[in-house]
Amino acid sequence: MTATYTFDVFSTLDGYGSYNESGDWGGYWGKQGPEFLDRRLALYGEEQRMVLGAGTFRQFVQIMGPSAGELKELDPVNTRMRNMPTTVVSTTLQGPLDWPDATLVSGDAVDVVARLKEESRVPLRSHGSLSMNRALMAAGLVDRVQVTIFPVISGRTGAAPILQGAADFDLELIESRTLDGRTQELIYRPTPHV
Numbered sequence: 001m002t003a004t005y006t007f008d009v010f011s012t013l014d015g016y017g018s019y020n021e022s023g024d025w026g027g028y029w030g031k032q033g034p035e036f037l038d039r040r041l042a043l044y045g046e047e048q049r050m051v052l053g054a055g056t057f058r059q060f061v062q063i064m065g066p067s068a069g070e071l072k073e074l075d076p077v078n079t080r081m082r083n084m085p086t087t088v089v090s091t092t093l094q095g096p097l098d099w100p101d102a103t104l105v106s107g108d109a110v111d112v113v114a115r116l117k118e119e120s121r122v123p124l125r126s127h128g129s130l131s132m133n134r135a136l137m138a139a140g141l142v143d144r145v146q147v148t149i150f151p152v153i154s155g156r157t158g159a160a161p162i163l164q165g166a167a168d169f170d171l172e173l174i175e176s177r178t179l180d181g182r183t184q185e186l187i188y189r190p191t192p193h194v
Contacts, residue, residue, distance in 0.1 A: 003120035005051075005113065006144040006187075007133040008043075009162050013149055016158030017130060023157030029150045033180030036148075037077055044080040048123045051113060053132035054090035057099075066098035081127070087116060089132065110139045117141065134166045142190055145171065149184040168193035 011017060012029065019025050028036070052060070064074055064082050074082065086102040089112045095104040105112050109132045116124060126133055136142050147162075171188035178184055 002117040003122065003124050004143045005117055005124045005136070005141055006126070006146050007137065007142045008125055008127045008146045008148075009130070009133070010128075010148050010150065011162050012152050012154045012158060014153045014155055014158060015161050015163065016154050017128065017160040017162045019154050019157040020159040023154060023159075025152065025154070025157070029152045029154070031150045031152065031180075031183060033183070035179040036183050037075070039177075039179055039185065040077040041080060043125075044077065044084060046123070048084065048125050049116070049120055050081065050084045050086040051116065051124050051126040051129070052086060052088050053109065053126075053129035054088065054093050055131075056128040057088045057090070057093070057097075057102075059128075061099065087112070089113070109135055110141065113141050114139075130160060130162055131165075134163070137169065137190055138167045138192075140192065144174070145188045145190050147186050147188070148179075149186065151182045 009017060010028070019029075060082070064078055083100050086099065088097060088099075088102055088104050089107070089109045090104060091106055091108075093104055097104050113124070113136055126136075133142065137145075169190040170193050171190055173186060174189050175187040176185065
């Protein structure tokens with residue numbers, strides 16, 4: 001039995017994962033509410049392993065701080081995520097990583113994640129890591145796509161289109177919820193479109 005792999009991503013309604021330098025939205029596009037924060041805290045409280053690509057890992061270290069030295073004050077959600085067991089997949093980073101409970105694995109993400117799915121006794125979750133997860137979807141390694149859609153359109157300042165360049169997929173909706181009366185969480189099972 002292989003471990004379940006979830007590609008977990010935040011998005012604007014128009015499909016952007018972040019905003020460019022001219023944007024002034026703030027974290028979560030300024031739309032986080034108590035239900036959203038409780039939901040994320042509960043998700044990260046489940047036993048699982050985080051899988052990150054090098055670019056997202058670098059961003060997280062910049063945003064959240066390393067495990068040693070000057071730590072940044074974090075909300076409970078980011079504190080819990082930062083302390084989860086994490087595998088960082090990279091061909092460019094050098095170890096050891098200055099991050100709590102992180103393991104660096106060098107190699108092609110498809111090979112690394114295929115092996116992790118076979119060996120892991122806990123589910124795998126990746127937050128962000130857009131290009132890595134698009135490649136994993138194309139290879140058939142993503143079991144669930146969890147998209148949290150924030151109630152904003154960032155057509156002028158949007159950056160990092162979450163699915164730009166992805167293969168074609170049919171999506172089966174397996175779970176959905178509305179958080180704080182405005183934010184949608186949608187969980188899909190992807191199947192390559194033939």
